[in-house]
Structure formats: C-alpha cells, structure tokens
Ligand SMILES: [Ca+2]
Ligand SMILES: [Ca+2]
C-alpha cells in the first residue's frame with residue numbers, strides 16, 4: 381500500500397504542469413528605490429483584454445499600456461510623480477472604464493507635500509476629479525470595494541498627513557453616485573497607535589476592481 385501511495389504521488393508530481401516564469405524586460409521603466417514605499421497596480425484601463433499597469437516609486441508615477449508584445453508608457457497630463465504612496469484601480473462611476481486613486485509624497489520645486497487624488501478615465505485619457513475633504517497622505521494605502529452593495533465602488537484610505545510621523549488616518553469613503561462622503565466607523569480596538577497583538581497580521585491591499 382505504501383509503495384502504491386508513493387507511485388501515485390510520483391505520478392501526480394510528474395504530471396503537474398511546471399511553473400514557467402521568466403523575467404520580462406520593460407525598457408524605460410525606472411528602478412524603485414528600496415528605501416521608498418512604492419506601489420504597482422494592474423488593470424485593463426483601455427478594455428482591450430490585456431492588463432496594463434500603473435507604477436509609483438521614487439517620485440515617479442507612470443502608466444504602461446500592454447500592447448500584447450510589450451509595454452509602452454502612456455503619458456497622463458497633470459499626474460504628479462509620487463513616492464511613499466499607493467495606487468488602486470476601480471470603476472467608481474460604472475462607465476466600464478477603470479479609474480484610479482493615488483496617494484503619496486510629491487515634490488514641486490524644493491517643496492514636498494502630499495496628495496490624494498481621484499483620476500477619472502475619460503476614454504481618451506484621465507482627468508483629475510475633486511473629492512472635497514479627502515485628506516492628502518503619504519506612507520499610505522488605498523483600496524476599492526462596494527462595502528454596502530449598492531453597485532457603486534467605495535474606498536478606504538490610510539496614511540500619514542504630515543512628515544512628522546502623524547497624525548495618521550484610516551477612513552472609509554462612501555460613493556453616493558455624485559460624490560464621496562466619509563463614513564464614521566466606530567473603533568473599539570484601543571487607541572489609534574495600539575500595536576496589533578502577537579499573531580495578528582495585517583494585509584496590504586493593492587489591486588484592481590472592475
Ligand atoms: Ca489593456
Ligand atoms: Ca470609470
């Protein structure tokens with residue numbers, strides 16, 4: 381019986397498809413400094429059934445379109461390069477085109493500041509869409525989800541509002557159909573800076589939702 385199990389296991393292993401990954405060069409894609417938090421999000425923003433991606437890193441933000449045989453960079457007018465940020469795709473207005481949220485540190489001249497911006501996919505490019513009251517953050521994360529099942533994507537945002545390590549925020553914003561409004565989420569887990577208990581893990585959420 382033991383020999384039979386070994387033979388079956390050997391058959392399963394030998395008949396399993398081997399993982400076949402190889403490095404794909406993307407000429408022009410800048411390296412990301414290891415000390416700077418960065419983010420990459422996949423999403424088929426032009427609906428050609430080929431996943432594209434947007435990357436942020438050391439004060440850059442770049443959209444790259446999948447041509448089927450490689451990637452080409454697509455300029456987004458007015459989009460700042462950021463570092464210590466996050467980016468996430470989501471079709472917040474249900475027009476069938478992926479939009480995106482981006483946060484992070486931006487430097488204009490010699491002045492560093494933070495941003496949190498929603499960019500709408502117009503079909504011919506992207507246009508920044510104001511979200512009144514949305515806090516600008518860095519060391520941040522953003523994620524889309526329809527938490528209240530009304531058919532409209534909402535989002536969560538977390539991060540730091542100053543360069544002096546605080547104040548930190550984590551907020552849920554509800555999509556009303558015409559705008560976004562913050563939602564009060566009662567917190568009973570202790571002071572905001574309480575560290576998680578041993579064994580508790582947190583998950584960074586970066587991805588596309590269509
Ligand atoms: Ca595509
Ligand atoms: Ca959209």
Ligand SMILES: [Ca+2]
Pocket residue numbers: 525526527528529530531532533534555
């Ligand atoms: Ca919703």
